[in-house]
Amino acid sequence: MMNETTDERKAQRIGMICAVSSMFVWGVMPIYWRALIPIDPFIIILYRIVLTAVTCGVAVLKVYGIAGIKAPLKNKKTIAMLFAAGCLIVISWSVYVAAVHAGQTIQTSIGYYMNPLAVCMLGMIFFKERLTKYKLIAIVFACMGVLVLLVHFMRLPTIALTLAIVFAIYAAIKKHLKIQAIVSLFYETAFLAMITFPVIVYFEATGRGAIHAGEPHQFIMLLFSGIATATPLILFAIAANRISMVSLGMIVYISPSIKLLISIFLFREPFDFGQLVAIMIIWIGLAFFTYGEIRGTSTKIES
Numbered sequence: 001m002m003n004e005t006t007d008e009r010k011a012q013r014i015g016m017i018c019a020v021s022s023m024f025v026w027g028v029m030p031i032y033w034r035a036l037i038p039i040d041p042f043i044i045i046l047y048r049i050v051l052t053a054v055t056c057g058v059a060v061l062k063v064y065g066i067a068g069i070k071a072p073l074k075n076k077k078t079i080a081m082l083f084a085a086g087c088l089i090v091i092s093w094s095v096y097v098a099a100v101h102a103g104q105t106i107q108t109s110i111g112y113y114m115n116p117l118a119v120c121m122l123g124m125i126f127f128k129e130r131l132t133k134y135k136l137i138a139i140v141f142a143c144m145g146v147l148v149l150l151v152h153f154m155r156l157p158t159i160a161l162t163l164a165i166v167f168a169i170y171a172a173i174k175k176h177l178k179i180q181a182i183v184s185l186f187y188e189t190a191f192l193a194m195i196t197f198p199v200i201v202y203f204e205a206t207g208r209g210a211i212h213a214g215e216p217h218q219f220i221m222l223l224f225s226g227i228a229t230a231t232p233l234i235l236f237a238i239a240a241n242r243i244s245m246v247s248l249g250m251i252v253y254i255s256p257s258i259k260l261l262i263s264i265f266l267f268r269e270p271f272d273f274g275q276l277v278a279i280m281i282i283w284i285g286l287a288f289f290t291y292g293e294i295r296g297t298s299t300k301i302e303s
Helices: 002-034 041-074 076-101 105-126 133-153 158-176 181-205 216-223 225-240 245-251 254-266 273-302
Strands: none
Touching: 002 076, 002 225, 002 245, 002 254, 041 076, 041 181, 041 216, 041 225, 076 105, 076 158, 076 181, 105 133, 105 158, 105 254, 105 273, 133 158, 133 273, 181 225, 216 225, 225 245, 245 273
């Protein structure tokens, strides 16, 4: 019995370390993408798709073997869902990288703060999930935050909303895919890599690719984009199997918080009172959401 307790504590400790590490890597990634300027964001995404497919393919082959790679191909519905998920994640990557390059990293952090609430709304609409009073309050506060941004800027916070909604739809599709995270990401990018690789060759051959646009060290950095993409995902997958979803959900907020701090203090992006009020309102909503999740989990354990 003592050995089981020790093993559980060890697993939880490893899970917490992996969860925090994945959030830290995701949080500091704007520095990585910003360092690739002046390479065009479109070119960066093309490389990211291909190199992520290669990185994940090597990892899947090593961990699961040929059988692990072939398994998802047996179901046509699974293939269609993987392709759809791939298109969504590429949209998310494109908006995110373009926003970082355009000096709009604060909006990306707002989008990722809103993501859990967007997932909650989709669950309520499409999966008929029960809407608790805490989730309802959280959604109301999120809408209020968006309204503040709308009034403040006199336009929709399109970057934040796009990231939140697209990733929520992506999460909904992933919910139905009973596939290991690294295998899923391999196919999500592999299908698109077959299209994007010839495009990379064309741009490089015509002198409009990454080799000609950036410095040698930037091109080398770009070649590591697959590893930079896959590493936090693998860490997150390890964590998800070892710690509770409530703990994981709370740790998720580390990433947009780091992004926000980097945006303000390192990138020196404009951060005014209106944005602060909007973020504080969204934070209050997240506090209600998190409390509701903790309360719900505690009730299940007691019963």
